[in-house]
Amino acid sequence: MLAACATGESTPAGTTSGGTGGGDALTPFTFLSFLPLTSFSVVPEMYGDLTGAFTKNHMDMTLQTVKGSAQATQLLLANKGQVARNGLIDAMIAAFAQDQPIVIPAIDTFQVGIRIVTTDASPEPSDWVGKTIGVPSVNGTSDKTLSMSLRKMDIDPESVKRQLVGLAPGTFDLVRNGTLAGYMVSADTAQIVAKQNSDARIFVPTSVTGMNIYMTTKEQIDQHGDELKNFFLAVQQVKEGLIAEKNFDAAIKTLRSEYTFASLDDDEIANASFKERTAAWQGKDGRTGWPDMEELEGAYGELVDSKVVPSGKKIESLVDTSLLPQ
Known part of the structure; x- marks a missing residue:
């Protein structure tokens, strides 16, 4: 297109x-x-x-x-x-x-231009083990950046599940209700979510591969x-x-x-x-x-x-x- x-x-x-x-x-x-x-x-x-x-x-x-x-x-x-x-x-x-x-x-x-939107319930990668992070595309750039960042922090990427979700700020409702531990968005979308939701927390992946x-x-x-x-x-x-x-x-x-x-x-x-x-x-x-x-x-x-x-x-x-x- x-x-x-x-x-x-x-x-x-x-x-x-x-x-x-x-x-x-x-x-x-x-x-x-x-x-x-x-x-x-x-x-x-x-x-x-x-x-x-x-x-x-x-x-x-x-x-x-x-x-x-x-x-x-x-x-x-x-x-x-x-x-x-x-x-x-x-x-x-x-x-x-x-x-x-x-x-x-x-x-x-x-x-790194990608952010992970979370809440106080799961603000750090160690909190995501056994839980699900929303990604815009399975095995895409965001998904791979998440895996590399987890490895850098000695967390097995396989221990964090992935789910395909939309990129819109409204996806934060899935984090708030516990369906997701967080989801990956662009830096500017993360700012929108944080402004609209006082309980939102933003995690910045650390891998230079991002x-x-x-x-x-x-x-x-x-x-x-x-x-x-x-x-x-x-x-x-x-x-x-x-x-x-x-x-x-x-x-x-x-x-x-x-x-x-x-x-x-x-x-x-x-x-x-x-x-x-x-x-x-x-x-x-x-x-x-x-x-x-x-x-x-x-x-x-x-x-x-x-x-x-x-x-x-x-x-x-x-x-x-x-x-x-x-």
Whole structure:
């Protein structure tokens, strides 16, 4: 399913033109997101499309949501898109366990973007043993991030049951009545739940494997290298422009011109979500996008120790930063 967003006239702070290519011709480009366009997780692309950042870099952008990380990988391999946002775990599984020609050109968020909403009845992972955690997709990115976080705390992931649930704030009723010990949502949805329910508690998974990345394939780099460079230039311009903002009122107004969802429609939570997101975009050195190889090595080590991927692989074979603005 396609979700093509309108292009506005305003320019985000810090945005300039200058991508690869020339003239006014726009090249079709498809971005695949395993997250819906109702979340701050997809802000760089939604905001960039609305403010013309992609058009300025010679791209006719289509934002396409897909059903999970596995489908994102399949569509990339089938040449149905040029780049996808995905979870690091799924990218490493595709590359190292399934021998797919996956490439990570850039990091999206250096911090885990998933939260687990609980109550005082079960606020800590040790309280979840023998109970059920709600997940948006069984064996999906959230589910795998939960497993990795449990292992890191020496809790057997098999001791915590999973149940497929919706992502809406109303799912909290299942936690309150004891059906679930908690459920997994995006960071902005967690803020909505906490604001609406005084008994809600938010747990932040700790595994570095929970970061989100941008993913493409070797074939896409060979066939669409210039377009990919333009995409990452536009994303960098959008992110750096928003990071430089003192407040996000103008950015919120721009997003509301096209989108409506709970965390965006609430002024307080929208501002808090922007603040949290802009922090997550920055690595230890303050840069956006550039992978921290030490962190990726650590994440790979966690996955090897958990027998999720085989040992003996080289992180360097998965990462290619040649598409990033130099």
